[in-house]
Amino acid sequence: MKQLPVVDLEAITRELAESGMRVKVLWQEGGSLAFVARGREYRSEFHINASDEVTYMIKGRMDLHYRTPDGKEEIAVLHAGSTNWMPPGVPHSPRFPPDAFALIVERERQAGEIDKFHWYCQSCGTFLHEETFVVSDYRADPVSQAYRRFFDNEQARTCKTCGTVMPNAMAAPQTAS
Numbered sequence: 001m002k003q004l005p006v007v008d009l010e011a012i013t014r015e016l017a018e019s020g021m022r023v024k025v026l027w028q029e030g031g032s033l034a035f036v037a038r039g040r041e042y043r044s045e046f047h048i049n050a051s052d053e054v055t056y057m058i059k060g061r062m063d064l065h066y067r068t069p070d071g072k073e074e075i076a077v078l079h080a081g082s083t084n085w086m087p088p089g090v091p092h093s094p095r096f097p098p099d100a101f102a103l104i105v106e107r108e109r110q111a112g113e114i115d116k117f118h119w120y121c122q123s124c125g126t127f128l129h130e131e132t133f134v135v136s137d138y139r140a141d142p143v144s145q146a147y148r149r150f151f152d153n154e155q156a157r158t159c160k161t162c163g164t165v166m167p168n169a170m171a172a173p174q175t176a177s
């Protein structure tokens with residue numbers, strides 16, 4: 001049997017802060033996927049996936065925006081030391097700054113499962129764009145790749161209703177993410 005992994009969360013947060021990385025995968029095996037994430041200041045989209053999610057706030061504060069089945073936006077506020085559970089399929093947008101850290105535990109994706117990102121116009125709320133991606137190896141950071149495709153596409157960022165263009169939040173120099 002493999003040695004059971006024991007993780008020092010404080011050490012992981014220091015490693016992320018010093019390296020500039022956004023995500024550190026702790027494990028992805030045995031049906032479980034766990035990672036520590038730093039906030040992304042440009043995060044505005046809603047993530048939809050087939051896994052439930054447990055969030056534990058290690059440091060700082062997260063405003064966990066989510067959408068109810070009738071399209072209403074709600075916010076769950078997590079402070080350091082608090083945790084919550086979210087059922088599968090809930091569109092959610094975890095907004096927290098780069099100096100805040102969260103432990104996220106999901107289940108490993110099964111073959112054929114597709115994760116989605118949905119962006120909405122920040123002026124009028126119209127649906128803007130969907131990016132899809134497969135989480136076969138979370139260490140490849142599929143999330144940053146999906147952001148890049150969206151922000152590189154000005155047409156996708158332009159609202160068909162009111163014409164507002166969501167700014168390219170990744171245009172400024174970024175540290176490795």
Ligand SMILES: [Fe+2]
Binds near residue numbers: 164
């Ligand atoms: Fe709009």
